[in-house]
Amino acid sequence: MxxxxxxxxxxxxxxxxxxxxxxxxxxxxxxxxxxxxxxxxxxxxxxxxxxxxxxxxxxxxxxxxxxGFQWIFDNDKLYCWQRFIKLFYPHLKDVETIDDFYFKLLDKLSHKMIKQNPKRAICKSYIKLLDYEGRLHTDYHCLLCEQEIKKDISLVRSFMPVHASCTYSKSFKLKKIKELYEEKRIISFEDEEVDYLWKIILQGL
Ligand SMILES: [Zn+2]
Known part of the structure; x- marks a missing residue:
């Protein structure tokens, strides 16, 4: 197998x-x-x-x-891939049987990484994972104050939305996050913003 x-x-x-x-x-x-x-x-x-x-x-x-993967000798891609896949171990700890969603997600991701930037491809896959697990918060209510987020949004672990003013962390335009969450598009994000999202993912799935 x-x-x-x-x-x-x-x-x-x-x-x-x-x-x-x-x-x-x-x-x-x-x-x-x-x-x-x-x-x-x-x-x-x-x-x-x-x-x-x-x-x-x-x-x-x-x-x-x-x-093998086509990109196995691309150190940057391999490094990102390994960091991401390692997160599945604590995430699925104590689980024995799983839905084929996870295997297929990794299959698709490894294929997308042939052409795409690894961090961008991983961010999009992670959004799919959150969506599948029912943890993608598209109601945009702040985790901290529970009020609706109308303008600037920040993200904490597991991409949970918070008001930028409630956390004093990096803020994004709500429109951009909606694009990512609802259309699974990351094209309008700058590299430095993708890096920021990547670091949130590394905190744990
Ligand atoms: Zn808030």
Whole structure:
């Protein structure tokens, strides 16, 4: 089957605990250090097999083949991709079965990143994720004072809207945020604004 590696933890003797997001599951797997093993890393898309064993509760990860991205040697893209995909691990912690939305979202994103700027592509995917999870606040009420936001808007973690005057943080024109939230368009954002959004995403999904 195929999946995305969302977390790797080193354990004894160079063995690894590898968490993988597939179309339907989050798998926690065990990878023995061996002579014949392909290079694996967070963010990689892999084809793999799982071997279950009576002695261990964690299935063994085997027959791993890395499925490359066209941009895998573009350091900037790979870096952004890895930072983003790592956030799925705490976000989906303690979840075993998932909807194929997540796998498909990452598939589409990896494809879009061939041509698009990675941070812009990731921001748009993140909006889709929030929308899917019912966490995209298109009523534009301030998280802090609960009043409607009519003009300048700021965003806090998970892109929650707040009044710029309630947080004293960077403000955006409401029109621009509406474009992003409702039309999933980021074209009118300056690079420096996209950077700002990117940093909010890094606080956690
Ligand atoms: Zn407010």
């Amino acid at each position: 195929q999946g995305y590696i969302i977390d790797i933890k080193a354990v004894k003797d160079d063995d690894l605990i590898v968490s993988i997001l597939t179309e339907s599951h989050i798998y926690t797997t065990y990878r023995f250090y061996g002579a014949r093993h392909s290079n694996i890393n967070v963010g990689y898309k892999i084809d793999f097999e799982l071997e279950t064993n009576m002695k261990s509760s964690i299935p063994r990860l085997k027959d791993v083949i890395q499925l």
